[in-house]
Each structure stands twice: as structure tokens, then as C-alpha cells.
Amino acid sequence: MANQNQQRSLHLPHLAGRRGLGSGWSKRELIILAAVVIVTMLIFSHSSPKYSSTIVGNHTDKSSISAPPSSASRHSDWIPFTPLTNAHHKAALCLDGSVPGYHMEKGFGSGSHDWVLHIEGGGWCNTIASCSSRKRTALGSSKYMDAPVQFSGILSHDPLQNPDFYNWNKVKIRYCDGASFSGHPDAESKNGSELFFRGQLIWEAVMDQLLSLGLSNARQALLSGCSAGGLATLLHCDNFQGILPKGATVKCLADAGFFLNEKDVAGNHTIESFYRDVVNLQGIAKSLNKDCLSKMEPHKCFFPQEFIENIKTPLFLVHPAYDFWQIRNILAPDESDSQRSWLSCKLNIFNCNPSQLEVLRGFRNSLLKTLGKFQQNKEGGMFINSCFIHCQTWMAETWHSPTSPRINNRTIAECVGDWYFNRKEAKEVDCPFPCHPTCYNMDFTRGL
Numbered sequence: 120m121a122n123q124n125q126q127r128s129l130h131l132p133h134l135a136g137r138r139g140l141g142s143g144w145s146k147r148e149l150i151i152l153a154a155v156v157i158v159t160m161l162i163f164s165h166s167s168p169k170y171s172s173t174i175v176g177n178h179t180d181k182s183s184i185s186a187p188p189s190s191a192s193r194h195s196d197w198i199p200f201t202p203l204t205n206a207h208h209k210a211a212l213c214l215d216g217s218v219p220g221y222h223m224e225k226g227f228g229s230g231s232h233d234w235v236l237h238i239e240g241g242g243w244c245n246t247i248a249s250c251s252s253r254k255r256t257a258l259g260s261s262k263y264m265d266a267p268v269q270f271s272g273i274l275s276h277d278p279l280q281n282p283d284f285y286n287w288n289k290v291k292i293r294y295c296d297g298a299s300f301s302g303h304p305d306a307e308s309k310n311g312s313e314l315f316f317r318g319q320l321i322w323e324a325v326m327d328q329l330l331s332l333g334l335s336n337a338r339q340a341l342l343s344g345c346s347a348g349g350l351a352t353l354l355h356c357d358n359f360q361g362i363l364p365k366g367a368t369v370k371c372l373a374d375a376g377f378f379l380n381e382k383d384v385a386g387n388h389t390i391e392s393f394y395r396d397v398v399n400l401q402g403i404a405k406s407l408n409k410d411c412l413s414k415m416e417p418h419k420c421f422f423p424q425e426f427i428e429n430i431k432t433p434l435f436l437v438h439p440a441y442d443f444w445q446i447r448n449i450l451a452p453d454e455s456d457s458q459r460s461w462l463s464c465k466l467n468i469f470n471c472n473p474s475q476l477e478v479l480r481g482f483r484n485s486l487l488k489t490l491g492k493f494q495q496n497k498e499g500g501m502f503i504n505s506c507f508i509h510c511q512t513w514m515a516e517t518w519h520s521p522t523s524p525r526i527n528n529r530t531i532a533e534c535v536g537d538w539y540f541n542r543k544e545a546k547e548v549d550c551p552f553p554c555h556p557t558c559y560n561m562d563f564t565r566g567l
Contacts (some may be wrong), residue, residue: 142412145394196275198222198291200266203324209325210304212315213295214250214259219321222268222291223332224276227407230286233339236329237246237274237291240346240375240510244297245396247312253297254314264293271530272427272518273343273372280515284341290329292348296321297352306402316401322355326362334422339368341539345510346444349376353423353430356405360432370433371537373423374512377438379445380422381485385455390448394421424489435500435538435545437512437531440483441468441552443561450482466563468507468552480551487548500538500545506558517559524557531536 202220203211213219226233241258244250253259273287275281296302296318306316326334334340342359344352356371363369383389395418398404404417410429411420417427427434443465451461464471471479493499504511504524511517511531517524519532521540526547528536538545549555 137561182523196271197267198224198268198270200261200264200293202261202318203321203328205324209318209320209324209327210317212317212323213254213255213261214244214297214314214316216313216315217239217261217295219261219295219325220264220293221325221329222266222270223329224270224274224289224294226286226288228286230284232302232333232336233284233285234329234334234337235273235284235289235341235343237289237513238300238342238344238348238351239292239294240344240348241294242297242347243299243393243397245393245400247314247400250297250314251312257293257295259295259297261293261295264295271515272499272513273535274513275515280519282519282532284331287339287341288333292325292344294348294351296401298397298403299347299354301351301354301403301406302401303403304407305405306400310414315375318401318403319406322351325464326359328481330362337350337363337367337369341370341372342456343372343374343512344376345374345513346376348394349510350378350421350423351372352376353434354408355425356430356434358433368539370435371430372435372437372512372535374437375439375442375444375510377423377427377436377486377490379449379482379486379489380419380424381482383449383455384451384461387455389452391418391422394418397421433498433500434493434496435502435535436493437502437535438486439506439508439511440486440503440549441479441505441507442509443468443507446479446482446507449479463564468560470564476552483551492547494548500534502534502545502547504528504547504549504558505552505555506549507552507560508558509561524555524559526555 133434200220200222202218206212206218211219244253250259257263268291270276270289270291271280273281273284274291276285278285298316298318300318300322302316302318304317307314340363342352342356352371352373353376357539359371360369378390398418398421403421404412407420408426408429411426415425447465451465461475464475490501494501504526506524508517516522517531519530523530525548529547534545534547537543
């Protein structure tokens with residue numbers, strides 16, 4: 120096993136004062152239920168100069184961040200926001216009624232007719248109060264979204280960073296509905312508030328606009344997403360394949376989007392209760408897998424483990440077995456840890472005591488058991504590493520670089536490329552923590 124000192128850590132600045140949406144997370148704990156992905160994006164995407172980060176070890180120091188040049192080159196990493204032109208016609212609106220949109224960079228050369236789409240993540244809202252708070256952020260309103268944003272990782276145009284998809288048409292779909300692009304307006308009349316539950320309509324409107332811009336002529340396409348966007352990818356994967364040309368190669372990739380329906384450390388069904396509220400509030404049942412709905416309650420069909428076998432489109436899962444978001448929100452949420460015995464462990468996995476590490480290994484075992492049948496799927500692929508991190512495909516550091524996490528000497532990008540182009544089997548499962556020295560592990564203690 121590797122010595123713990125060999126592990127790499129990603130430090131976040133102190134973000135006390137940010138509030139979770141729908142869970143009441145404490146200020147000390149830094150990460151919020153709905154916006155954890157946005158926080159880490161702000162740090163690592165360079166899209167906001169007010170935050171800084173340090174990757175410990177012989178890696179990049181990002182403490183100095185500059186804004187993009189005013190006149191970008193044809194293939195600049197900084198891509199402007201494009202509002203949907205058909206939003207009002209399609210009644211496709213963010214939670215606050217603003218116009219949703221995306222960022223797009225055109226492909227070139229041999230990739231001119233190929234497409235990679237990436238759905239942004241950012242949790243969910245499960246109550247009128249949490250959705251009302253959310254609509255005053257970039258997760259519920261385009262009024263607060265950064266424009267432009269930087270493309271990196273799976274959206275990079277640099278062949279050294281993104282060897283297989285660098286010259287494809289690349290689209291980042293912004294997330295502002297709070298329900299993984301699955302809410303329905305029928306649910307709006309029940310709440311008596313000024314909230315728009317239009318996730319499904321946003322998905323359809325974005326697809327319609329992209330089809331008109333060339334997606335309808337795609338030869339190859341990959342739908343991907345991070346966290347709640349990874350769940351959206353799983354929910355809409357077959358629909359995505361269905362709207363593209365029959366001869367096109369269409370596949371899907373979910374990054375940290377396989378949320379487990381597990382009891383927390385106190386034996387409570389915290390995440391199941393939360394998902395029940397999200398599904399009921401936003402009328403999500405209409406967007407869920409019909410085979411699953413015939414067997415169980417709608418909210419259970421929001422968990423990928425209940426419908427992944429019904430997905431017909433080839434699928435790849437990128438997932439950390441020690442996903443810090445799931446540890447903090449599913450396994451050891453505040454309300455089930457009144458003595459705060461898990462606080463230090465949740466901030467830095469190296470602070471976990473032996474009994475906590477055993478619980479984390481049990482959570483990992485539950486993930487692998489749940490994925491057992493999927494692992495036998497000949498068209499499927501997976502990269503399950505043992506890192507204390509969340510999304511990994513949109514950052515160069517974790518997607519593909521000389522210091523990226525590897526399993527059997529392959530980066531995530533190399534495994535995804537091997538799977539997509541059928542070069543070789545790509546089903547990689549890491550050994551348990553802390554055996555692997557190539558991991559980037561999040562450290563939330565800095566600044567406390």
C-alpha cells in the first residue's frame with residue numbers, strides 16, 4: 120500500500136457562510152447539499168478569480184487567476200453563454216423564469232460532425248423554500264451565471280488534455296431547474312409560489328436548438344454530465360440516442376452521478392426521503408423510466424441503481440468509491456451525526472479513524488455490489504477509483520494529464536476513449552483506500 124504522504128490533496132479555501140439548499144448544512148462544513156459542484160467548479164475552472172486553490176505536490180499552483188482576453192482566439196478555452204432562442208416558445212425556463220442556455224465551441228477538422236455534450240451538476244431542491252433560495256443563484260437563474268466559462272477536461276480543445284474528443288463540437292449545458300432536467304410544469308399549480316419547474320422542457324428545448332445547429336447530422340456523439348448532471352445523463356441517455364441519426368455512434372458517460380440509496384450511519388433513509396420530496400415537488404415521475412415505475416414508487420426510480428439495467432444506449436460510469444459528496448450527504452449527514460463525530464473525517468479522509476474507514480469501505484462495497492450486473496454488460500465501461508473526490512471528467516488534473524489518477528496505468532480519458540472507440544475493454548476498479556498514490560483527495564480543512 121502507498122504511504123499516505125504520497126497521496127495528493129486538493130485544498131479548498133474557507134467558504135463559511137454558504138448555505139445548503141434543502142438540508143441546513145452548517146457553516147463550518149463548507150460544502151452545501153445543492154451547490155457543492157458549483158463551488159469546486161469555481162475553484163478549478165478558473166471562471167472566478169475570487170477563489171484560489173492549491174494542488175499539493177509537484178503540481179499546479181492556481182493561486183493566481185486571470186480573466187480571459189477580450190478578444191479570444193478561434194479555439195479559446197473561454198466560451199460565451201448562449202441563451203436559448205426558443206425558450207419562451209417552448210416554455211422552457213429556469214426556476215426564476217429566466218432563459219436557460221449553454222456554452223458551445225464548434226468542432227473542426229475530422230471532428231466537425233462529432234459532438235460531446237456535458238451537463239452541469241449542482242444538486243437538487245426539495246422544498247419551496249430551498250427552490251426559492253436556489254432561484255437567486257446560478258443554479259436556478261441564468262441571471263447569475265458566469266459568462267464566459269472555461270472549457271477543460273472532456274471539453275478541452277487541447278489534444279494533450281483531451282486526446283480523443285478535442286476537435287469535436289463541445290457543449291456545456293447549464294443547470295438551472297433543480298431536478299436534473301426532469302421537472303414538469305404540472306407541479307407548479309400545487310405550490311402557489313413563483314417557481315418554474317420546467318427541467319424536462321429545458322432538456323427538450325436545448326436538444327431542439329442543438330439539432331438545428333448540426334447535432335442532427337452527428338456521426339458520433341457522447342452525452343456526459345457531472346453529479347446531478349450525471350444523473351440527468353442517465354435519465355435522458357436513451358432519449359438522446361433516439362433523436363440522433365440512426366447510423367450515428369451514440370454513447371453516454373455519467374461522472375459521479377450514480378447516487379446510492381443507502382441508509383446513513385444512524386440507520387435513517389436520509390437520501391431516499393430527500394429524493395421523495397424532490398420527485399413529488401417537481402412532478403418528476405413523468406420523466407422516469409416506465410419499466411421501473413411499474414415496479415416501485417416513483418422516487419425510487421430517481422436512483423440509478425433501479426433503472427440502469429433498462430438503459431439501452433452504451434454507458435460508461437466514472438465514479439469515486441469514496442465520493443465526498445455522498446459521504447457527506449448520504450452516509451453521514453449532519454442530522455444523523457449530532458455529536459459531529461464524522462466532521463473531521465468528512466473534511467479530510469486522512470482524518471478518519473479505523474472504524475470510520477471500515478464504514479467507508481462498506482459503502483464502497485455496496486457500490487461495487489450494486490454495479491455487479493452492470494460490470495458484466497459487454498457494451499458498458501467503468502472507472503471506479505478510490506479517491507476522496509466527486510466529479511473528475513471536467514478538470515484537466517483528473518481527466519488526462521501526466522499526474523492524473525490512473526488504474527492499470529490508464530487515465531480516465533484513456534479508458535473512456537478505449538471504450539467509446541471499441542479499442543479495448545475498459546472496466547477498471549481500483550483497490551480500496553488508501554492503496555493508490557495517483558489519487559487527488561479533497562482537503563476541506565484549509566482555512567478553518
